[in-house]
Amino acid sequence: SAVISQKPSRDICQRGTSLTIQCQVDSQVTMMFWYRQQPGQSLTLIATANQGSEATYESGFVIDKFPISRPNLTFSTLTVSNMSPEDSSIYLCSVRAAEGNRRFFGPGTRLTVL
Amino acid sequence: QKEVEQDPGPLSVPEGAIVSLNCTYSNSAFQYFMWYRQYSRKGPELLMYTYSSGNKEDGRFTAQVDKSSKYISLFIRDSQPSDSATYLCAMSAGDTGRRALTFGSGTRLQVQP
Numbered sequence: 001s002a003v004i005s006q007k008p009s010r011d012i013c014q015r016g017t018s019l020t021i022q023c024q025v026d027s028q029v030t031m032m033f034w035y036r037q038q039p040g041q042s043l044t045l046i047a048t049a050n051q052g053s054e055a056t057y058e059s060g061f062v063i064d065k066f067p068i069s070r071p072n073l074t075f076s077t078l079t080v081s082n083m084s085p086e087d088s089s090i091y092l093c094s095v096r097a098a099e100g101n102r103r104f105f106g107p108g109t110r111l112t113v114l
Numbered sequence: 115q116k117e118v119e120q121d122p123g124p125l126s127v128p129e130g131a132i133v134s135l136n137c138t139y140s141n142s143a144f145q146y147f148m149w150y151r152q153y154s155r156k157g158p159e160l161l162m163y164t165y166s167s168g169n170k171e172d173g174r175f176t177a178q179v180d181k182s183s184k185y186i187s188l189f190i191r192d193s194q195p196s197d198s199a200t201y202l203c204a205m206s207a208g209d210t211g212r213r214a215l216t217f218g219s220g221t222r223l224q225v226q227p
Contacts (some may be wrong), residue, residue: 001160042202042217043158089139092157101165101206103215105157 002027002095004106012112013083020079021109023093028073031096036065037108038089046091049076083113120218129227133146133190137203137218140184147179148215151189152200159208161201162188184222193225 003026013019023032031048046066057067070076072081080087093106120137127133133148146165146172150158164170171175176189186205195214200206200222204215 005155042219043215088219101208102160102163103148103204103206104160105150107157108155110155 001102001106002029002097002104004093004095004104006091006093006106006109007021008109009107010110010112012114014114015084017083018079018081019083019111020077021093022089023078023106025074026093027098029095030073032070033094033096033103034068034076034078035092035094035101035105036089037092043065043092046078049078083111085113087111088113115140116219117216118203118205118218121221122219123147124128124222124224126224126226127193129193129195131186131223131225133193133197133223133225135188135190135201135203135221135223137186137205138184139186139205139216141205141207141216142181143207144181144216145208146206147177147186148204149175149177150202150204150208151197152202152220154199158202162217190223193223195225195227198225 005024007022034046035043036045044112045058046061047057049068051070067079090108092108118139149162151161152158164177165177167181175192178187200220202220203218
């Protein structure tokens with residue numbers, strides 16, 4: 001299985017600011033994803049991070065609000081821009097294993113916006 | 115109607131009980147089925163992975179897929195307090211492509227010592 005780390009593990013931010021979350025994988029992976037998990041709820045896909053091209057966003061999520069970078073096959077960042085309290089959530093990085101369709105998750109970044 | 119339905123619980127059982135967790139789904143294209151365990155304030159951990167129909171066993175865990183009924187189950191034998199967590203089912207239609215997983219809402223399990 002892939003080992004995934006995320007930074008920061010948690011943060012408390014002020015309204016109107018931005019936070020960049022980093023995701024590092026211990027092996028090269030073809031597909032990386034960013035999810036949001038709001039309190040007491042299941043996971044919602046934000047976007048697929050594509051290496052060498054723009055991320056692919058799901059309905060309801062836009063690049064201006066959640067810019068994503070993926071400079072190589074082991075690293076990606078998600079920025080939460082112009083934050084509001086509604087952005088308070090856990091943000092999770094996920095990768096698809098090289099073989100089969102197994103998906104693994106990072107430990108998550110717990111974001112609180114005041 | 116949601117694509118994947120899962121009873122949110124909480125489900126409370128005594129230590130040593132057999133636990134049955136279930137999901138139903140509506141998309142007949144789903145072929146890959148996963149169960150994740152998520153402890154409080156942690157990321158989901160992949161427990162079981164199944165392709166198409168059938169059973170898969172791993173230690174105290176057994177995953178079953180019935181594609182004709184669009185129904186999947188996770189059984190936990192000899193449940194332990196350390197099994198207390200939220201269990202998420204997830205499924206996917208294809209092996210390739212950008213689409214990620216479709217998740218159930220999760221069932222919260224409490225195993226009482």
